[in-house]
Amino acid sequence: EQTIYLKDYAPTPYRIVSVELDFKILEDSTRVRTQLTIEPREQTAPGTPLVLDGDELKLDSIAVDGAPLVLSAYVSDANSLTLMEPPHRRFVLETEVTLNPAANTKLMGLYRSSGTWCTQCEPEGFRRITYYLDRPDVLAPFKVRMSAPRAVAPVLLANGNLVESGDAGEGMHFAVWEDPFLKPAYLFALVAGDLGSITDSFTTMSGRKVDLGIYCTHGKEDECLYAMDSLKRSMAWDERRFGREYDLDVFNIVAVSDFNFGAMENKGLNIFNDRLVFAKPETATDANYHGIERVIAHEYFHNWTGNRITCRDWFQLCLKEGLTVFRDQEFTSDERSRPVQRIHDVQNLRTSQFPEDGGPLAHPPRPDQYREINNFYTTTVYEKGAEIVRMLATLLGEAGFRKATDLYFERHDGDATTIEAFIKVFEDSSGRDLSQFSTWYLQAGTPQVNVSDNYDAASQTYTLTLSQKVEPTPGEATKKPLVIPVRFGLIGPNGSPMGWSKVSGGTVEDDLILLDTESVTLTFAGVANKPVPSLFRGFSAPVKVTSNLGQEDLLFLARHDSDPFNRWDALQTAATTLIANAALGTAWSAGEVDALRQALVDTLENPDLDPAYKAQAIDIPADTVVGRHIGKDVNPDAVAAARKDLVTALVGPVAEKLEAIYHGLAVSGPYSPDAAQAGSRSLRNGLLGLLTTGSDRGAELADRQYNDATNMTERYAAMAISARNWTPGAPALLGDFRTRFAGDPLVFDKWLTASAQATDDGVIERMRATLAAPDFPRTNPNRLRSLLGSFAMTNPVQFTRADGLGFRFITEAIVDIDKVNPQVASRILTGFRILPTLEQSRRTAGIEALQALKDQHKLSRNVGEILDRILA
Numbered sequence: 001e002q003t004i005y006l007k008d009y010a011p012t013p014y015r016i017v018s019v020e021l022d023f024k025i026l027e028d029s030t031r032v033r034t035q036l037t038i039e040p041r042e043q044t045a046p047g048t049p050l051v052l053d054g055d056e057l058k059l060d061s062i063a064v065d066g067a068p069l070v071l072s073a074y075v076s077d078a079n080s081l082t083l084m085e086p087p088h089r090r091f092v093l094e095t096e097v098t099l100n101p102a103a104n105t106k107l108m109g110l111y112r113s114s115g116t117w118c119t120q121c122e123p124e125g126f127r128r129i130t131y132y133l134d135r136p137d138v139l140a141p142f143k144v145r146m147s148a149p150r151a152v153a154p155v156l157l158a159n160g161n162l163v164e165s166g167d168a169g170e171g172m173h174f175a176v177w178e179d180p181f182l183k184p185a186y187l188f189a190l191v192a193g194d195l196g197s198i199t200d201s202f203t204t205m206s207g208r209k210v211d212l213g214i215y216c217t218h219g220k221e222d223e224c225l226y227a228m229d230s231l232k233r234s235m236a237w238d239e240r241r242f243g244r245e246y247d248l249d250v251f252n253i254v255a256v257s258d259f260n261f262g263a264m265e266n267k268g269l270n271i272f273n274d275r276l277v278f279a280k281p282e283t284a285t286d287a288n289y290h291g292i293e294r295v296i297a298h299e300y301f302h303n304w305t306g307n308r309i310t311c312r313d314w315f316q317l318c319l320k321e322g323l324t325v326f327r328d329q330e331f332t333s334d335e336r337s338r339p340v341q342r343i344h345d346v347q348n349l350r351t352s353q354f355p356e357d358g359g360p361l362a363h364p365p366r367p368d369q370y371r372e373i374n375n376f377y378t379t380t381v382y383e384k385g386a387e388i389v390r391m392l393a394t395l396l397g398e399a400g401f402r403k404a405t406d407l408y409f410e411r412h413d414g415d416a417t418t419i420e421a422f423i424k425v426f427e428d429s430s431g432r433d434l435s436q437f438s439t440w441y442l443q444a445g446t447p448q449v450n451v452s453d454n455y456d457a458a459s460q461t462y463t464l465t466l467s468q469k470v471e472p473t474p475g476e477a478t479k480k481p482l483v484i485p486v487r488f489g490l491i492g493p494n495g496s497p498m499g500w501s502k503v504s505g506g507t508v509e510d511d512l513i514l515l516d517t518e519s520v521t522l523t524f525a526g527v528a529n530k531p532v533p534s535l536f537r538g539f540s541a542p543v544k545v546t547s548n549l550g551q552e553d554l555l556f557l558a559r560h561d562s563d564p565f566n567r568w569d570a571l572q573t574a575a576t577t578l579i580a581n582a583a584l585g586t587a588w589s590a591g592e593v594d595a596l597r598q599a600l601v602d603t604l605e606n607p608d609l610d611p612a613y614k615a616q617a618i619d620i621p622a623d624t625v626v627g628r629h630i631g632k633d634v635n636p637d638a639v640a641a642a643r644k645d646l647v648t649a650l651v652g653p654v655a656e657k658l659e660a661i662y663h664g665l666a667v668s669g670p671y672s673p674d675a676a677q678a679g680s681r682s683l684r685n686g687l688l689g690l691l692t693t694g695s696d697r698g699a700e701l702a703d704r705q706y707n708d709a710t711n712m713t714e715r716y717a718a719m720a721i722s723a724r725n726w727t728p729g730a731p732a733l734l735g736d737f738r739t740r741f742a743g744d745p746l747v748f749d750k751w752l753t754a755s756a757q758a759t760d761d762g763v764i765e766r767m768r769a770t771l772a773a774p775d776f777p778r779t780n781p782n783r784l785r786s787l788l789g790s791f792a793m794t795n796p797v798q799f800t801r802a803d804g805l806g807f808r809f810i811t812e813a814i815v816d817i818d819k820v821n822p823q824v825a826s827r828i829l830t831g832f833r834i835l836p837t838l839e840q841s842r843r844t845a846g847i848e849a850l851q852a853l854k855d856q857h858k859l860s861r862n863v864g865e866i867l868d869r870i871l872a
C-alpha cells in the first residue's frame with residue numbers, strides 16, 4: 001500500500017481553466033460528458049504527461065479539441081487517465097464516462113439515496129464522477145448541465161446560480177447551473193430527485209437578498225423549520241462576529257438518508273445527513289436540535305473558512321476544519337450558554353479526542369503522511385484543531401483575534417493555502433513570534449501538565465511550579481515543549497480572589513501564565529494567605545492536569561471558583577479520582593463521599609446556577625472517562641462496579657431529596673427546543689440517571705417517565721437509562737419503543753443506540769439478531785453506526801469482554817460492511833484503539849480478533865490502514 005507524504009507536495013504541471021459538465025441522468029445509468037479547458041503552467045516542459053485521477057470509471061470516449069484521441073495517445077488504468085503528450089498550449093479535453101449510481105454503495109461520487117441522485121466529493125469523490133485533477137489546489141469555474149426524467153426527478157440542483165432550465169423532450173427536462181466562484185472539485189455537488197422543500201430568504205448586511213431552500217423527502221417539510229431558523233441565525237452571526245457576508249444569490253440544503261458523514265459544505269448546495277436536518281418534538285431530542293443548529297452553522301461557516309479559502313492539500317485539512325469547529329462552538333456559545341457549551345465541548349474532547357491522542361491512532365492535527373485520507377477526518381483534526389484556534393484567540397485577545405481573522409480573509413481569499421500561511425497571518429497582525437506555538441499543529445499527543453505549589457507564611461510568598469510532558473506517540477519518540485496558555489486565579493481562604501504584589505520567574509500577563517518551557521516556577525510575593533490555585537480556567541489549553549490538590553481543595557474550588565468551567569471540572573476530578581482509586585482497590589472514606597455529596601447537593605440547590613449547568617455538574621464521569629484516567633491495565637468491570645458503588649453511596653442519604661427535585665423540574669406547556677427548557681429536561685434526566693444507577697427508586701420512575709413522556713427527550717432518556725442499567729423494565733421499554741416508532745428510520749437509530757449500550761450479558765446475542773434480520777438496512781451508515789459504533793465506543797464492559805465475544809462481534813460485522821462501504825467500516829474499527837489501556841486478558845483477546853481480521857480477509861485500504869496502526 002502506498003503512503004502519501006506531505007514533503008512530496010508539488011503543484012500540478014497543468015492548470016484547469018474551466019470545467020463544463022453535462023449529466024444525462026437515466027433510471028439505470030448516468031452519462032457524464034466533461035469538457036476541461038486545460039493549459040500547461042509556464043514552467044512545464046513540453047511533452048510532460050497529464051495525469052488525471054479516476055476511480056471505478058468506464059471511459060466511453062476521449063477527444064482533444066474535438067478530435068478523438070488515438071489509442072497510443074493515452075493510457076487509462078484503475079486510478080488514472082494519462083495523456084502521454086498533451087498539446088503545449090491551451091486545449092479542450094473532452095471525455096465521456098458512464099456511471100451506475102445505484103450500485104455505488106461507498107456513497108462517494110454520484111450515488112442514489114432512497115431514489116434521489118446525490119453526490120459526495122470530499123475528499124476524493126469527484127474522480128468517481130469524471131477524470132480530473134482531483135485535489136484541492138486545482139481551482140476552476142464550473143458550469144453544469146443536467147437532464148433527467150421529469151417524473152422521477154422534478155428537482156435538479158447544482159452549485160451556484162440557476163441560469164437556464166426547460167423541457168428536453170421524451171419526458172426529460174434540464175437545468176444549467178453556473179458557479180462563478182473558483183472552486184476545487186471536492187466542493188462540487190449535484191442533486192436530482194423528487195423532493196419537497198421549504199423556502200425563505202435572508203437579507204445580507206449590504207442589503208442583498210439571498211433565496212434559501214431546504215429540500216427533503218415529501219412530507220418532511222415541517223421538520224426542516226428548525227434547520228432553516230438555524231441557517232438564518234448563522235448567516236446573521238457570521239456578519240456580526242466575523243464580518244463575513246454570503247456571496248451567492250441562493251443557498252440550498254438537501255437532506256438525504258444515506259450519508260457517510262454529518263454534512264457537506266458544497267458551494268451554495270450543502271448536502272446533509274437527514275438526521276442533522278429533521279426535527280419534531282415527538283421524534284427528536286433536545287440534543288438532536290442542538291446538533292442540527294451546530295452543524296447547519298458549521299457547514300454555512302465553511303463558505304468562508306473552507307470554500308473561499310480552501311486547503312492546498314489534504315494534510316492541511318485542519319486549516320478549514322479546526323477553524324470552522326471553533327466558529328461553530330462560538331456561535332452556539334453566543335446563541336445559548338457559554339459555560340454550558342464550553343463544558344459540553346471539553347467533555348466531547350475528553351471522551352473522544354484524548355483517547356485518540358493517547359493511543360495507537362494518535363497523529364498531529366496536521367499529519368505529514370497517510371495511506372487513506374478518509375481516515376484523517378478525525379476528532380484530532382476537528383476538535384483539537386478548534387482548541388488550537390481557541391488558544392490563539394486567548395493569546396491575542398478578542399480584538400487581536402478579530403484583527404487576525406480579518407487579515408486572513410483579506411490576504412487569502414481565493415487561495416488554497418496552508419497552516420503555515422494561517423499562522424503567519426496571526427504573527428503579522430499581532431507582531432508575535434508564533435514559531436514555537438505552531439508545534440501544536442505538528443506534534444501528536446495530549447500534554448500532561450503537572451502542578452505543585454507551596455506557601456510560605458513567614459515571607460508571604462506563594463510558589464507555583466508547572467511542568468509539561470508529552471508521552472511518545474506512534475512515530476514520534478521525542479517531544480518538544482509547547483506554548484501552553486494557562487488562564488488562572490488564586491483563591492483565598494474565604495473564597496474570594498486573591499492578589500499579589502509582584503510575580504517573578506516566568507511570563508504572566510494579567511490572568512495568563514505562559515508555560516513555554518519544560519518547567520516554570522513562579523513566585524508570587526505579597527500573598528497574605530495560603531491560596532488555592534484555579535488553573536486552566538475555561539479549559540485554556542487541551543492538556544491533562546495532575547496536581548497536588550486533594551479532595552478538599554477540589555471541593556473548595558467547586559464551591560468558590562469564579563470560573564464556571566473550573567467549578568464543574570473540580571467536581572469531575574473529585575469523582576473520577578474516587579472511582580479510579582476504588583477500581584484499583586483503594587476504597588474511599590465515608591468523609592470523602594459525604595463531602596462530595598454535599599458539594600453536589602449545594603450545587604443543585606444553588607439558585608444562581610441554571611439547570612443546564614447543574615445537569616453537567618451532577619453528571620458522574622462515564623466509565624470510559626475513568627478508564628482513560630487510569631490509563632493502563634484497565635478492567636472495565638471493576639470501573640463500572642466502582643462507579644455504581646460511588647453513585648449508590650452518593651445518592652443513598654439524599655434519594656428522596658433528589659426525587660423531589662426531579663419532580664419539581666417537570667416542564668409544563670408546549671415543547672420548545674430552547675436552551676432554558678432543554679436545560680430543565682437535561683437536569684431532570686440527569687437526576688433520573690443517578691436515581692436509577694444509585695437507588696431502587698429510579699427504575700420505576702424511568703418506567704413512568706417513559707410512559708408519560710410528551711416528547712422524545714423525555715422518552716428516549718427514560719429508555720436509554722433503563723437499558724444502560726438493565727432495569728427490570730428495560731426489555732419492555734425497548735420493545736414498546738421499537739413498535740411505537742416502527743417505520744421511522746431516525747428513531748430506529750435511537751433504539752439501536754440504546755440497545756447497544758445495555759450492559760447485560762445478553763446484549764451481543766440480541767445485537768446479532770438485530771443485524772441478521774432480513775430487513776435490517778445494512779447499507780445505511782446511520783443504522784450501522786448507531787448499533788456497532790455505539791457498542792464499540794460506549795459499552796466497554798461488553799465490547800472488551802475477556803472471552804473476546806464483543807471484539808469478534810465487531811470484527812465479523814466489519815468484514816461484511818467493508819465490502820459495501822469501507823469508510824463506515826474503518827470508522828467502527830477505530831473503537832479498538834482502546835486496546836493498549838486494557839488489562840492483559842482483554843488486550844490479548846482484542847489483538848487476536850484483529851489479527852484474524854487481517855489474516856483471513858482481503859480488506860479495503862481504509863480498514864487496512866487503521867488495522868495496521870492499531871496492531872503496530
Ligand code: B3K
Pocket residue numbers: 122123261262263264265298299302321374377
Ligand atoms: N467537510 C465535510 C467532511 C467530509 C468528510 C469526508 N470523509 C464535513 C465537514 O466537516 O463540515
Ligand code: ZN
Pocket residue numbers: 298302320321324
Ligand atoms: Zn467541517
